[in-house]
Every structure is written in structure tokens, then in C-alpha cells.
Amino acid sequence: MSTTNGATATAGTTQPTSSPADASSKETATINDAPTSSASDGAAVTAATDEEEDLAKLQAEIAKMEEEAARIAQETADLEKGKASVTSGIASAGGQADGGGAASATDGVSRDGLSIYVGQVEYTATPEELCAHFEPCGTVERVTIVCDKFSGRPKGFAYLEFQVSLLL
Numbered sequence: 001m002s003t004t005n006g007a008t009a010t011a012g013t014t015q016p017t018s019s020p021a022d023a024s025s026k027e028t029a030t031i032n033d034a035p036t037s038s039a040s041d042g043a044a045v046t047a048a049t050d051e052e053e054d055l056a057k058l059q060a061e062i063a064k065m066e067e068e069a070a071r072i073a074q075e076t077a078d079l080e081k082g083k084a085s086v087t088s089g090i091a092s093a094g095g096q097a098d099g100g101g102a103a104s105a106t107d108g109v110s111r112d113g114l115s116i117y118v119g120q121v122e123y124t125a126t127p128e129e130l131c132a133h134f135e136p137c138g139t140v141e142r143v144t145i146v147c148d149k150f151s152g153r154p155k156g157f158a159y160l161e162f163q164v165s166l167l168l
Contacts, residue, residue, distance in 0.1 A: 114141070115161045121145065123154045130158055139163040 127143035134140055142161040147154050
């Protein structure tokens, strides 16, 4: 018997020698060399691929959500800046002549400060009549008589929007 590279040769066959380090490699080789069915391998590969695809989809969805959150944060910051400039615009429009107030109204000043609610409006009243009635209070920009959406009949109230803020 001759020993070559950790293997013992006897009668033309080569057999590995037993050592504690080689024992674990034998077990590994035995486990890896065990016959497996190709159907279970295919199912395992498919399941792993499906999980990887799902993970990639979830990561893409998270990235989209983060982008949208950043966009919303930017829009919120822009709105806050716009709100501050509108507030300063209203304050400066109050001290200007009528011509300056009209320019600020078209630049996006809040319409709530320029509008009034009028109740007990007669059902036969027209926008022209309301405009003429409120003309002494200031230039009326728009008259909205609220109507029922199904019948089209007036509900008995209206909103009037003026060019400049009213000082009540």
C-alpha cells in the first residue's frame, strides 16, 4: 500500500483516508451528491425568483412613495411661501388705491376676503338686480345665485364677489 496526497491505493482503487477534517467534507459531498428531483429544484428556483421579483417590486414601490413624499413636501413648502406672500399682498393692497387692489385680486388673493353671503334672496331675483343693488358698496366682480342641482330652481341665497376688500 502506498499513500499519495491523503489517499490510500490498494489493488488499483483509490480510497480516501479518514481524518476528522475529511469527515466533514465527506458529509458535505454526500449531501451535495444526493439525488434530487428536478421538479423540486425547479419549484425552489421559481419560488426564489418570485420572491426576488416581489422584493424588487416592493423596493420600486417604496422608491416611488419616497419620491412622492419629497414632492409633497416641496409643494407644501411652496404653498407656505405663497401663503406668506399672499398675506403680505393683502396687507399692501389694503393701503393702495382701488386700481392696485384690483391687480392683487387677479394675482391670486384669497377670494374669501372679497366675497359675501347674501341670504333671503327672492327666487325671481337676477344677477343683474343683485349687482345693481350692491353697487354702492363697491364694484361687484361676480354674482353667484345658488340653485338646486336637480330642479335648477334658486335656493334663496347668493354669493357676491367684489373687486377690492370691503371694510366693514
